[in-house]
Amino acid sequence: MCLRKPVQCIIPPHMLKNIAEKGKPGQSDKALMTLVSTEQLRGRRTGLTNVAAMFPAAATGRGKYRVVYSANNGMSLPGMPIRKEGESPVADHAANEAYEGSGHTYDLFHQVYGRNSIDGKGSILDSTVHYQDSYDNAFWDGQQMVYGDGDEDLPVGDRIFNRFTTSVDVIGHELTHGVIQNGSRLMYWGQSGALNESFADVFGILVRQYRDRQPARTSDWLIGAGIFTGNIRAKGLRSMIEPGNAYEDPMLGRDPQPGHMSAFVNTTTDNAGVHINSGIPNRAFCMAALELGGYAWEKAGRVWYEAMDGRLAEVATFQEAADMTIKISGEMFGSGSLEQQAITNGWKAVGIYYSGKAPKPAAPKSGGCLGTFLSFAAIVRGNR
Numbered sequence: 001m002c003l004r005k006p007v008q009c010i011i012p013p014h015m016l017k018n019i020a021e022k023g024k025p026g027q028s029d030k031a032l033m034t035l036v037s038t039e040q041l042r043g044r045r046t047g048l049t050n051v052a053a054m055f056p057a058a059a060t061g062r063g064k065y066r067v068v069y070s071a072n073n074g075m076s077l078p079g080m081p082i083r084k085e086g087e088s089p090v091a092d093h094a095a096n097e098a099y100e101g102s103g104h105t106y107d108l109f110h111q112v113y114g115r116n117s118i119d120g121k122g123s124i125l126d127s128t129v130h131y132q133d134s135y136d137n138a139f140w141d142g143q144q145m146v147y148g149d150g151d152e153d154l155p156v157g158d159r160i161f162n163r164f165t166t167s168v169d170v171i172g173h174e175l176t177h178g179v180i181q182n183g184s185r186l187m188y189w190g191q192s193g194a195l196n197e198s199f200a201d202v203f204g205i206l207v208r209q210y211r212d213r214q215p216a217r218t219s220d221w222l223i224g225a226g227i228f229t230g231n232i233r234a235k236g237l238r239s240m241i242e243p244g245n246a247y248e249d250p251m252l253g254r255d256p257q258p259g260h261m262s263a264f265v266n267t268t269t270d271n272a273g274v275h276i277n278s279g280i281p282n283r284a285f286c287m288a289a290l291e292l293g294g295y296a297w298e299k300a301g302r303v304w305y306e307a308m309d310g311r312l313a314e315v316a317t318f319q320e321a322a323d324m325t326i327k328i329s330g331e332m333f334g335s336g337s338l339e340q341q342a343i344t345n346g347w348k349a350v351g352i353y354y355s356g357k358a359p360k361p362a363a364p365k366s367g368g369c370l371g372t373f374l375s376f377a378a379i380v381r382g383n384r
């Protein structure tokens with residue numbers, strides 16, 4: 001398994017396992033199929049080699065450029081192009097939602113943080129909709145976004161998931177995995193993996209807040225609020241403000257996220273809890289943003305962006321992320337500033353205290369999965 005360029009899915013494995021165990025036959029079969037096909041994807045690098053040939057002027061080095069494809073319920077990526085930058089909406093709702101959502105994500109990163117697309121160099125934002133037949137997931141595959149249609153094939157009363165393009169914070173979340181891949185490259189395992197997930201949630205919610213020009217205090221701080229149907233007792237996939245309280249449902253079970261270090265979950269499943277312990281740094285960001293007031297993307301978001309964009313080591317811990325964001329807020333707003341105090345308090349609220357030490361510097365970037373393996377080996381050695 002490559003821990004630096006994993007296939008990063010929005011629906012965590014524990015949720016699909018619960019559905020496979022407790023769902024009706026149609027629901028259970030689909031959850032199992034999604035689990036199996038996601039496993040098959042891991043390690044497989046899908047190619048976009050034809051994109052530059054199809055749209056040569058748009059390959060890199062320009063501004064916002066989106067291309068949406070349809071896999072036509074197959075597995076071949078990227079599929080057939082159905083809408084590209086500047087074209088009018090098409091009859092396909094999922095295609096239009098993917099187009100708009102990737103545009104809102106581009107706008108946040110470009111207009112607020114001055115970043116030109118995922119790689120900072122104007123890379124095309126590619127999205128594929130209608131992946132497989134009613135696939136119950138959405139993922140960043142290391143190069144592009146891919147969306148399933150959810151449970152549109154099941155009887156209305158049995159549907160669990162809506163189509164995955166309905167939630168702009170899900171789109172923002174997945175594309176942020178691409179930004180991280182080009183920035184701090186947080187390894188997708190344990191605490192650094194949970195930080196990877198948390199940064200994706202932070203910028204996922206910021207994409208929605210920025211689109212709606214919504215202040216921190218009025219946000220619901222939910223990731224994936226629209227992806228469950230009314231058949232499921234869920235507010236969303238994750239609650240950044242109340243980790244552990246996004247859902248409680250007979251089929252899904254209870255949201256397993258902790259919101260404090262005292263409840264940190266030690267597990268080897270889910271890449272050692274990347275979608276579980278991310279609740280802790282999520283809540284730290286939320287508390288800091290609420291104390292700062294105003295728009296969360298302006299101050300807290302700017303600090304988190306800087307940390308994500310290459311300041312953190314690939315194997316950063318929660319403590320190092322806290323120390324780094326507190327350090328960055330001192331550089332941006334002044335040592336002892338209200339901003340630095342708010343961010344210090346955010347981490348304190350989840351049981352992480354500023355160590356006063358200089359955080360470990362980011363490691364020089366090494367290529368591909370071999371570099372990740374070596375970093376992982378270093379962690380294992382360090383843990384002995």
Ligand SMILES: [Zn+2]
Nearest residue numbers: 008009197200
């Ligand atoms: Zn993710």
